[in-house]
Amino acid sequence: MxxxxxxxxxxxxxxxxxxxxxxxxxxxxxxxxxxxxxxxxxxxxxxxxxxxxxxxxxxxxxxxxVRSSSQTTAKSAPEGTLAWYWTLASMLGYFVLIHILGFIPVSLIYLLVLPVLLGYRRYGVVLITGGLMTASFIAVFTYVLHARIPGGIVWSLLREFLKAS
Incomplete structure (x- = not known):
């Protein structure tokens, strides 16, 4: 510093x-x-x-x-980590996008993008896991908790457009 x-x-x-x-x-x-x-x-x-x-x-x-020369090596961030500001930005983006796009698409996007940002490269596993986790969220919220899933502005507009058609 x-x-x-x-x-x-x-x-x-x-x-x-x-x-x-x-x-x-x-x-x-x-x-x-x-x-x-x-x-x-x-x-x-x-x-x-x-x-x-x-x-x-x-x-x-x-x-x-005061350190000896053997202790002055720089530490690099381990692979698969994000800086705190990227973590904070992803969480804030998730919550803001829930109001815009809705819970279901934002959760799916978050579960697909975050592992890739963390360095996970098995895209098939990421796709299957993200899809299954999103489907599980929907099932638990809808059928177990009987809670409404936030639709978001875009989802509401799309629903109104489809009703008008």
Whole structure:
């Protein structure tokens, strides 16, 4: 981190943002009745404790430590991993696209694209697994949980178009 401020480290920015959300969530639970507030408070407090711990570990890792030349080799990310910002972007994209395209196509796309992004190259296995998992989601939500599956804007427009025809 030569020449960069500690506070501009993307990991620290993400951890602080998560801490703000956890703190806001904890403050919001003050308006709940005690029984309803128990679980959200517990989650918020544990999240804040873990965030402080993670930031402290990150701070200690950034401190300059005298190392021998054998310890200065750079670590590369292992194959099959994504940086945190790509993981966050894929999750946010998934939730946004559910409202636009609907749960079924977005889940299928997510289950087909994510293994490929993680380096899995057996496309037949990815296709079969993604299709079976999506069909399983539909079956469980529809027949076991009796829950409606979000259709999305495009699905609603398509359904209206087909009704009008």
């Amino acid at each position: 030569k020449g960069k401020s500690f506070f501009l480290d993307p990991d620290i920015v993400l951890l602080v943002a998560l801490g703000v959300f956890a703190g806001a969530f904890l403050a919001e639970t003050r308006s709940y009745n005690p029984t309803a507030a128990l679980f959200p408070r517990l989650v918020s407090i544990i999240t804040l404790i873990l965030l402080v711990w993670a930031i402290a570990r990150r701070c200690l890792a950034l401190l300059p430590i």
